[in-house]
Amino acid sequence: MKVLLTCTSIEDKERIEDAHDSHYPLGLAYLQAYLQKESDHEVQTHFLNNVDDVTCFKKMKEAIEEFKPDVVGISIMTFSRTSSYRMIEYLSEHNPDIKIVLGGMHPTIMWKTLLKKYTTPVIVIGEGEIAFADLLKHFEEGKSISDVKGIAYHDGEKIVSTPERDLVKNLDDLPIPDHNIFLWEGKTIANLLTSRGCPFKCNFCVLDNLSLRTVRFRSAENICDEIEQILKTCSTIQTIWLHDDAFMINKKSTMALCREIIRRGIKTTFTCSARFRPVSRELIQLMEEAGFNHVLFGLESGAKNIMDDMKKGITKHHIRYATSLFAERNIKTTAFLIVGLPGETQETIDETIDFVQEMQFNNYLYYDDIGICGIYPGAEVYNIARRRKLEIPGYGLLDDDYWLTDGDVPTYTCEHPREKLLQWKEDIRDAIALNRVTKPDAFLKQKKVLSSAIQYGYKFGMPGLIGLTQNALQTHQLFPEVLYNFFAGAPSRMMPKIGLAVEKELIKQIMEPMNMEQKKEFIANWEKQTIEDNETLKRWQTQRVEATDEYISLKKKAKRTLSVIQ
Numbered sequence: 001m002k003v004l005l006t007c008t009s010i011e012d013k014e015r016i017e018d019a020h021d022s023h024y025p026l027g028l029a030y031l032q033a034y035l036q037k038e039s040d041h042e043v044q045t046h047f048l049n050n051v052d053d054v055t056c057f058k059k060m061k062e063a064i065e066e067f068k069p070d071v072v073g074i075s076i077m078t079f080s081r082t083s084s085y086r087m088i089e090y091l092s093e094h095n096p097d098i099k100i101v102l103g104g105m106h107p108t109i110m111w112k113t114l115l116k117k118y119t120t121p122v123i124v125i126g127e128g129e130i131a132f133a134d135l136l137k138h139f140e141e142g143k144s145i146s147d148v149k150g151i152a153y154h155d156g157e158k159i160v161s162t163p164e165r166d167l168v169k170n171l172d173d174l175p176i177p178d179h180n181i182f183l184w185e186g187k188t189i190a191n192l193l194t195s196r197g198c199p200f201k202c203n204f205c206v207l208d209n210l211s212l213r214t215v216r217f218r219s220a221e222n223i224c225d226e227i228e229q230i231l232k233t234c235s236t237i238q239t240i241w242l243h244d245d246a247f248m249i250n251k252k253s254t255m256a257l258c259r260e261i262i263r264r265g266i267k268t269t270f271t272c273s274a275r276f277r278p279v280s281r282e283l284i285q286l287m288e289e290a291g292f293n294h295v296l297f298g299l300e301s302g303a304k305n306i307m308d309d310m311k312k313g314i315t316k317h318h319i320r321y322a323t324s325l326f327a328e329r330n331i332k333t334t335a336f337l338i339v340g341l342p343g344e345t346q347e348t349i350d351e352t353i354d355f356v357q358e359m360q361f362n363n364y365l366y367y368d369d370i371g372i373c374g375i376y377p378g379a380e381v382y383n384i385a386r387r388r389k390l391e392i393p394g395y396g397l398l399d400d401d402y403w404l405t406d407g408d409v410p411t412y413t414c415e416h417p418r419e420k421l422l423q424w425k426e427d428i429r430d431a432i433a434l435n436r437v438t439k440p441d442a443f444l445k446q447k448k449v450l451s452s453a454i455q456y457g458y459k460f461g462m463p464g465l466i467g468l469t470q471n472a473l474q475t476h477q478l479f480p481e482v483l484y485n486f487f488a489g490a491p492s493r494m495m496p497k498i499g500l501a502v503e504k505e506l507i508k509q510i511m512e513p514m515n516m517e518q519k520k521e522f523i524a525n526w527e528k529q530t531i532e533d534n535e536t537l538k539r540w541q542t543q544r545v546e547a548t549d550e551y552i553s554l555k556k557k558a559k560r561t562l563s564v565i566q
């Protein structure tokens with residue numbers, strides 16, 4: 001049979017139109033590889049997430065006319081669902097003989113609702129490799145699909161679902177995903193999964209719907225075979241991104257992977273998203289040796305209550321401990337924040353700013369963007385919003401049928417209006433985003449973390465910050481002293497002085513366009529802020545010392561209760 005696989009256009013405001021270095025859907029790469037190994041079907045995959053819906057539609061029409069598939073499989077995420085709907089409608093109307101199969105996160109969760117709207121597709125619920133191959137075999141042999149596990153479809157007027165299919169137990173049994181479809185010479189990023197699943201259930205996350213909180217790891221050998229294959233296929237790859245649900249969740253597996261990468265002499269860099277626990281000095285050192293140079297953390301909030309309600313299983317102590325360990329190595333750390341999670345208030349926003357700045361002071365955490373809590377079906381926040389009957393202008397009350405409309409993924413506005421959430425987002429950015437440090441208000445909020453920002457700038461080569469620091473050193477004639485301390489083996493002794501010099505340079509820049517009145521006001525605010533900053537710095541110092549003791553006792557407790565992640 002001829003099988004055409006695709007993932008359709010992501011909604012406009014979310015789409016990144018740079019296909020060159022974009023991430024790609026590993027799910028389809030797994031399906032393609034599995035079908036190629038386990039069947040004789042002719043499979044073609046089209047990656048259309050990054051194009052607008054007109055182009056997406058045109059490319060699919062051409063592919064259908066040329067390839068003449070018997071089956072079209074569409075991978076759907078919530079934010080690509082509307083272009084997928086258009087595809088289903090087109091296929092049902094113009095090519096009714098082609099069988100439509102849907103899979104991915106959105107259909108896995110919303111299969112019932114989807115089948116209310118569309119009668120033709122068959123939906124594969126959950127992991128797709130084995131179920132899809134089984135379904136295709138039934139299609140080919142003309143057999144009833146009622147005994148294919150893990151699917152849902154229309155049987156006449158009735159919507160039926162078959163018994164759940166077991167998750168893939170041993171991930172090493174799956175063939176290595178087919179990266180060739182998504183990689184070409186010139187591409188610098190490749191994607192990889194070392195595990196599937198996460199034992200937690202954060203209130204904004206949907207991932208448990210697919211892997212049912214069951215964590216499975218690939219062997220280090222199997223992963224390294226894939227890495228070597230990627231690097232052989234595409235010589236321009238510089239970084240491999242690990243997209244696991246929860247990479248680093250098991251120290252032993254992470255260390256085994258690092259050791260195998262080192263043993264094989266694999267030469268590339270790795271970026272991973274990760275949790276703040278479990279970590280250890282030994283693990284982070286091994287990661288650096290293996291080539292990990294960027295770790296992205298889901299911090300989400302720095303407020304204790306929100307952290308507890310979020311159910312991520314992470315406390316401020318874990319974060320303090322992890323950031324202090326990462327500060328010792330040359331691994332860039334980025335964190336993500338979400339504004340507007342349930343329970344958010346002005347106090348929790350202030351607490352988040354304070355905590356993030358404290359972390360930035362220990363080891364500068366860089367922030368790419370700050371998200372506003374979106375409501376994805378399958379997440380706890382969606383259930384809360386549904387219960388509270390969130391009103392979405394133009395769409396009435398939020399219920400499952402909302403996802404049959406073309407509406408955007410709504411934000412969690414049960415507790416605060418969107419404008420408030422946007423304002424909080426801006427407040428946090430003012431307090432932590434380096435590119436805002438030349439704005440008077442943002443400067444005042446950020447000045448206490450300047451010296452660690454400078455260290456970060458030098459460590460990871462940020463030209464703007466380096467230039468600013470060089471100028472400050474020159475103007476304040478600090479070069480001889482810096483050199484002296486460098487050769488005396490105590491370069492960090494100079495950091496407070498360097499920080500102050502940069503602060504003075506920034507003050508000069510900021511005050512230049514101001515009139516006398518504005519200058520006076522700014523200086524008064526600066527003085528007030530400096531007194532506050534000194535208090536804050538003292539408090540952070542005490543918290544850090546206290547945190548170490550508390551962390552040790554927490555770790556002992558965690559070992560007993562959460563053996564799965566230790």
Ligand code: B12
Pocket residue numbers: 007010014015016023024025026027028030031049072073074075076077078079101102103104105106124126127128129132193204205206207210243244245371374376377
């Ligand atoms: C890589 C990635 C991206 C990449 C690429 C997306 C892609 N097309 O894969 C990019 C960078 C584009 C991306 C972006 C975003 N992402 Co993203 N992303 C991921 C990530 C980390 C990995 C995806 C992956 O490779 N999974 C592994 C494969 C094996 O699983 P899979 O894709 O689900 O496929 C399996 C099954 O679903 C099924 N299947 C899948 N398709 C099909 C099709 C058929 C026909 C069949 C039969 C079966 C089938 O079989 C596959 C194999 O078992 C996931 C988290 C995760 N670990 O899954 C989030 C995830 C998909 N992203 C998510 C979100 C929310 C986003 C963002 C909106 C985040 C944000 N707020 O900015 C943005 C979107 C905006 C944008 N700018 O594009 C959510 C999606 C929620 C939802 N309901 O759709 C996820 C699940 C993360 C989460 N914690 O909630 N993301």
Ligand code: SF4
Pocket residue numbers: 198199200201202205206207208245246275298312
């Ligand atoms: S730890 Fe990460 S993957 Fe696990 S539930 Fe929370 S957000 Fe989702």
